[in-house]
Amino acid sequence: KQEVTQIPAALSVPEGENLVLNCSFTDSAIYNLQWFRQDPGKGLTSLLLIQSSQREQTSGRLNASLDKSSGRSTLYIAASQPGDSATYLCAVTPPGTYKYIFGTGTRLKVLA
């Protein structure tokens, strides 16, 4: 059964720092992996989608990498800003299905 874990559970950093959020999954057989942002009381905003054949995706200050064989993905946020404060979720799609299996989330706070 696929399990998705995110470390750390919470992170507090000063503005301007580069930071890395980690996501690990127990079964390397995935179709894709997606990173989301969730603001308090809000829905899920898609950040980056990485196909199983890809190694990384970039959007602005965000870079996500995928190492399927080791069951890991990282989300790199460059030059963090207070507006980046949110919970970040990763989710994987097992093969043969298109549902998401979500991780536990990392709650990020960027201090001004």
Added chain:
Amino acid sequence: EPEVTQTPSHQVTQMGQEVILRCVPISNHLYFYWYRQILGQKVEFLVSFYNNEISEKSEIFDDQFSVERPDGSNFTLKIRSTKLEDSAMYFCASRFMEQGNQPQHFGDGTRLSIL
């Protein structure tokens, strides 16, 4: 940019009552999903829906739950007889095509509180 909309944003219901959560997916999307998030827990998949039928459902999605696309725009989740443990945030999502390179787009959710 097109978005998934959900109503109501917050629903308070007495235990045992029926509740219907409504979603309007993005107009040209073909695949629809419901997820829920109990406070402090992971987001969990409930059900996926395509071509007017359920394509996949989780163990959570028991006989108390049903989904429907009553017209060309709405997608609903009905809980027949609510229990206290149904209290959660419910998210609707839609996808254009059932391909891995297309992300699911999520609504802002409906917070369901069962008293």
